[in-house]
Amino acid sequence: MYVRPKEFTAYTVELPDTGDLEQLQSDVGDSWSLWWNRGTVYALPHEANTELPGSSEAQLAVGEHLGFVANLINAALPRVVPHYKAFRNRPFTFLGNKGEFVAEIRRKLPNAPSALSGFTIRPRYALEAKVIEPAGEPFIGMFVTLSTRYEIGSELQELADAGIPLVGLDVVRRKPAAGQRRLVGRIERLDGHDVVLSESFDGLSRIAASEVALEGSREAFATCLKAILGTRYEIFEKERQRLEGDLLGGPGIDSPWRTPSTTAASIKLPRCRTASIRPAPSRIRSPGRG
Structure with a gap:
């Protein structure tokens, strides 16, 4: 500089x-x-x-x-x-x-x-x-x-309807307030319009499903896309690795x-x-x- x-x-x-x-x-x-x-x-x-x-x-x-x-x-x-x-x-x-x-x-x-x-x-x-x-x-x-x-911006119910096992995956707030923790906790199950949590950081036992989304972790991506794509997941993953390698690997x-x-x-x-x-x-x- x-x-x-x-x-x-x-x-x-x-x-x-x-x-x-x-x-x-x-x-x-x-x-x-x-x-x-x-x-x-x-x-x-x-x-x-x-x-x-x-x-x-x-x-x-x-x-x-x-x-x-x-x-x-x-x-x-x-x-x-x-x-x-x-x-x-x-x-x-x-x-x-x-x-x-x-x-x-x-x-x-x-x-x-x-x-x-x-x-x-x-x-x-x-x-x-x-x-x-x-x-x-x-x-x-x-x-x-x-x-x-x-x-992962999809609604949780939409993911559940697609056959994705949500139990054990973490959820984050879609619009956290200033100073509010984004990571909420871990899914136990969906109950109507709520998410019941098996673990949480703020002592919550449940939260409105509309307020949260799945955390965009590699684990959550793999769990969801394997269920959505089935046998085509390997094709997706190889192409993802290629694109990410081109981006991060440099010339x-x-x-x-x-x-x-x-x-x-x-x-x-x-x-x-x-x-x-x-x-x-x-x-x-x-x-x-x-």
């Missing part, structure tokens, strides 16, 4: 106890980026005409505060990559807009059951700026973690390397100072547009 200028204006607050940082962040909300290091909070406002009580203005050298700069980059990622909706901000994690595996495999299965439409496997990307300290001069690198996300040793996008992103600093942040030329694969 290249960051300019060499200095920028920020604010500092003496805060010896890290236990007070959470309260300070709660007080300022999303209007400031805060980063704590060795008894000092380094802060940068996201908006004009906002104050941080007890703070002092400071000129910071980029090279001496790479941890703070990396924190600013991570805070800015959800804003500067607007065409992806993040489901986690730290690290900035999002799903690819294209390349859904199950839909692609369905096209190769003649007379594929409609029940497959409730299953998805999508590429998942996590971006995070970190300070790298090799033998030479430290610098900031952007790390891209590539994986897949499995989801072969003799394949040409792909270069990432060089579109610049910007973080606005106080007094019209701007840090321009863009990927340095490197031999890594870019997630592209999904």
Whole structure:
């Protein structure tokens, strides 16, 4: 990553106890980026005409505060990559807009059951700026973690009607409230419009079936798809492995390397100072547009 200028204006607050940082962040909300290091909070406002009580203005050298700069980059990622909706901000994690595996495999299965439409496997990307300290001069690198996300959106009764044994599988909330645990517990049986739980994390014995879905685990996928596809499950699984291998394996040793996008992103600093942040030329694969 290249960051300019060499200095920028920020604010500092003496805060010896890290236990007070959470309260300070709660007080300022999303209007400031805060980063704590060795008894000092380094802060940068996201908006004009906002104050941080007890703070002092400071000129910071980029090279001496790479941890703070990396924190600013991570805070800015959800804003500067607007065409992806993040489901986690730290690290900035999002799903690819294209390349859904199950839909692609369905096209190769003649007379594929409609029940497959409730299953998805999508590429998942996590971006995070970190300070790298090799033998030479430290610098900031952007790390891209590539994986897949499995989801089962079908209604539980629909799955049961398809002959899928649901006993022992875990369920998650479809729309958890803020601070609410997503994983609910393990299915004992369906009882009308409710799910009776054999185990749960919040002491629940049952929950409305409409509020939950099967957890998208590999085990749940295999259990469901073996029942839905029967002898064609092996065809599905081989194709899934191929697609996932192509996604996660990267180019072969003799394949040409792909270069990432060089579109610049910007973080606005106080007094019209701007840090321009863009990927340095490197031999890594870019997630592209999904």
